[in-house]
Amino acid sequence: MRVRQTAVGVLALLALSCFPGSARAEVGHGRQWIDIDLEGTDGYSIHISVNPRRHLILQVSKDEYFAEYMTRDALVETDRVKTKLLGLGTISVRFHPRGPVRHPTLPGCGKKHPTVQPGVVRGTISFVGEREYTQVKVREAEAAIEEPTSWYCRYGVKFDPDLRRTEWVSKLSATGEGVYFLARKYRPGVIAGTQVLFFAETGEAFETASGRRLPLTIYRHVAVPAPAATFPDAHPENMIVSPPPPFTGTGTFARTPESVFTWEGDLAVQFPGMDPIPLAGPGFEPDYCLRESGCIRQRIY
Amino acid sequence: MAAGGLAVAAVLLAATGLGQAKLRRAGKFEVQQARTAAVLSLGKERGYEFVLYAPNDRVVALYAYRSREVKEDFYTSTYSIYAARNQGDLEHGVVRARFGSLGEVSLRFRPGGRERRDDPPPGCEGGSEVVQYGGFTGHLSFRGEGNYFHLSSAKGEAYIAHSPRLRCGRGEALEPQPRSLRKYVAPTPLLPDEHSIALLYSSTRSHGRYVGITAAHPEGAPPGADVQLAIIEPRPGMAIGHGVYLNGPPGTLLTSTPGVHPATATLAPPAPFYGEAAYSEKADAWTGNLGVNIAGSQLSLTGPEFDVHLCVVNPLRDRDGCDFFKAEPPPDERPARPGWALR
Numbered sequence: 001m002r003v004r005q006t007a008v009g010v011l012a013l014l015a016l017s018c019f020p021g022s023a024r025a026e027v028g029h030g031r032q033w034i035d036i037d038l039e040g041t042d043g044y045s046i047h048i049s050v051n052p053r054r055h056l057i058l059q060v061s062k063d064e065y066f067a068e069y070m071t072r073d074a075l076v077e078t079d080r081v082k083t084k085l086l087g088l089g090t091i092s093v094r095f096h097p098r099g100p101v102r103h104p105t106l107p108g109c110g111k112k113h114p115t116v117q118p119g120v121v122r123g124t125i126s127f128v129g130e131r132e133y134t135q136v137k138v139r140e141a142e143a144a145i146e147e148p149t150s151w152y153c154r155y156g157v158k159f160d161p162d163l164r165r166t167e168w169v170s171k172l173s174a175t176g177e178g179v180y181f182l183a184r185k186y187r188p189g190v191i192a193g194t195q196v197l198f199f200a201e202t203g204e205a206f207e208t209a210s211g212r213r214l215p216l217t218i219y220r221h222v223a224v225p226a227p228a229a230t231f232p233d234a235h236p237e238n239m240i241v242s243p244p245p246p247f248t249g250t251g252t253f254a255r256t257p258e259s260v261f262t263w264e265g266d267l268a269v270q271f272p273g274m275d276p277i278p279l280a281g282p283g284f285e286p287d288y289c290l291r292e293s294g295c296i297r298q299r300i301y
Numbered sequence: 302m303a304a305g306g307l308a309v310a311a312v313l314l315a316a317t318g319l320g321q322a323k324l325r326r327a328g329k330f331e332v333q334q335a336r337t338a339a340v341l342s343l344g345k346e347r348g349y350e351f352v353l354y355a356p357n358d359r360v361v362a363l364y365a366y367r368s369r370e371v372k373e374d375f376y377t378s379t380y381s382i383y384a385a386r387n388q389g390d391l392e393h394g395v396v397r398a399r400f401g402s403l404g405e406v407s408l409r410f411r412p413g414g415r416e417r418r419d420d421p422p423p424g425c426e427g428g429s430e431v432v433q434y435g436g437f438t439g440h441l442s443f444r445g446e447g448n449y450f451h452l453s454s455a456k457g458e459a460y461i462a463h464s465p466r467l468r469c470g471r472g473e474a475l476e477p478q479p480r481s482l483r484k485y486v487a488p489t490p491l492l493p494d495e496h497s498i499a500l501l502y503s504s505t506r507s508h509g510r511y512v513g514i515t516a517a518h519p520e521g522a523p524p525g526a527d528v529q530l531a532i533i534e535p536r537p538g539m540a541i542g543h544g545v546y547l548n549g550p551p552g553t554l555l556t557s558t559p560g561v562h563p564a565t566a567t568l569a570p571p572a573p574f575y576g577e578a579a580y581s582e583k584a585d586a587w588t589g590n591l592g593v594n595i596a597g598s599q600l601s602l603t604g605p606e607f608d609v610h611l612c613v614v615n616p617l618r619d620r621d622g623c624d625f626f627k628a629e630p631p632p633d634e635r636p637a638r639p640g641w642a643l644r
């Protein structure tokens with residue numbers, strides 16, 4: 001098996017296709033989700049969900065780190081899930097209801113109450129993260145089967161409007177193949193106790209030596225708050241950013257005598273279980289914006 | 302060849318600003334005068350495409366045009382235009398002109414039988430334009446300066462178009478065509494500069510001769526610069542225009558960054574240019590050995606006679622960039638010392 005870096009945007013679309021909004025076209029094939037909550041080693045939380053499109057999504061999170069492993073060929077029946085995560089684990093469980101069906105009230109969803117059947121899954125759940133950064137092996141776990149009423153009114157997933165997406169005053173992004181870096185500065189008060197947020201995400205897809213696409217994609221991201229001094233905007237044609245761990249090194253955005261804007265340096269991000277991933281260099285397209293003035297976009301060819 | 306030649310003619314017409322400019326006048330209606338135009342595609346020689354073009358019954362112009370892809374996505378286009386008065390009666394298919402010592406034409410249009418009729422353009426009313434296809438017979442002899450080309454045959458596909466007088470809504474009629482021969486050889490800037498963040502403009506005028514070179518780097522573009530050269534020179538009874546457009550590779554235009562003073566720049570475009578020029582704001586000097594091989598001769602493009610203007614902008618601080626290029630008078634009519642400031 002060889003690894004192929006894939007554009008993050010593509011993965012984002014894939015991820016979106018997992019949401020029940022996309023599944024509305026599958027009315028008649030069921031709209032049920034199965035959700036399983038687990039605790040991994042070293043303080044990681046693990047959440048497994050199976051969507052109506054038979055995609056199994058295993059999410060790992062701890063502090064500012066988040067990873068999502070998605071496989072698209074899960075064998076799913078109404079109460080049964082069986083799939084392999086390409087060398088990372090196996091999930092083969094059957095759902096057993098326990099307790100009465102519930103119709104919880106969700107904030108912002110009005111009278112749209114999902115139908116939730118609590119219960120347990122029994123069988124095999126085995127997941128070992130890359131280089132064993134976390135793992136979980138259980139025979140039984142608490143679970144629920146949920147039939148949501150709309151894509152955003154789902155009990156198993158919380159959709160919170162994120163001010164951090166819109167309330168920035170300056171931002172710098174750099175897009176490489178399969179990796180994306182973003183620094184945003186906010187007005188005081190948007191982020192508790194600080195003004196800057198550094199964000200990095202990667203996406204990976206896999207294929208065989210013959211080019212056949214394998215049904216696993218992995219998406220990872222980290223979002224780290226930092227002091228304002230780590231993302232200066234004193235001179236927008238030449239700046240150095242120096243994010244805190246798990247980032248290392250610095251990235252320099254600068255205008256050359258050719259009037260080309262470059263994004264260079266040894267900036268990298270360290271995801272759990274992975275080698276450091278470079279976030280700067282000639283393969284990255286930088287994009288720097290000041291909310292009040294506009295953007296500088298540098299294309300690479 | 303005919304189709305290619307006619308396409309070349311269209312490109313050249315756009316380049317020299319003789320295209321479809323609309324007239325903007327007060328009043329409800331306006332008149333678009335009757336007009337006859339002719340095009341003769343003369344084929345290719347020494348890499349140049351040649352087209353004889355009579356935009357109206359007063360003027361005849363010979364276009365020589367060469368374009369090549371130097372490497373992927375890098376193009377170089379070179380042209381020469383020779384314009385003279387038509388002494389013949391184009392309405393009756395006669396073209397007769399002398400181009401000084403360079404050549405002369407004495408031709409008569411012979412319809413080939415094929416004809417096309419076009420309705421008036423939107424916003425205008427009147428008769429149809431009649432386009433007759435055929436060829437020209439007669440005498441054509443032309444030598445480029447220094448014999449960089451030689452034409453001696455009028456063979457080639459041609460057409461002559463008769464447009465009737467039209468009544469048009471306000472702003473719909475085409476501009477009256479200029480009387481000055483110089484206007485027929487002056488290029489309009491093809492390189493968009495409104496998104497450029499580094500611009501260099503160097504020009505000189507002497508005894509009616511204009512030489513101007515523009516280099517621009519658009520925001521977000523990869524290393525390199527777009528370069529445009531225009532040379533316009535009057536001769537007795539005629540006007541000559543030469544020009545180069547090219548996409549220069551990395552290293553073509555290097556400048557100091559915004560706010561750095563004294564500002565500096567170097568310009569080193571590829572062939573047909575040679576050498577390089579340096580600009581210094583401190584010395585107000587344009588020095589070096591930059592020149593161009595064009596129309597069979599070499600022309601130096603540096604020296605104290607050149608006025609040089611450099612505009613390097615920060616896209617976040619001034620989205621409008623270099624206003625002096627936006628004023629956009631024709632290249633040969635740009636003010637010699639407009640007094641714009643370096644930023």
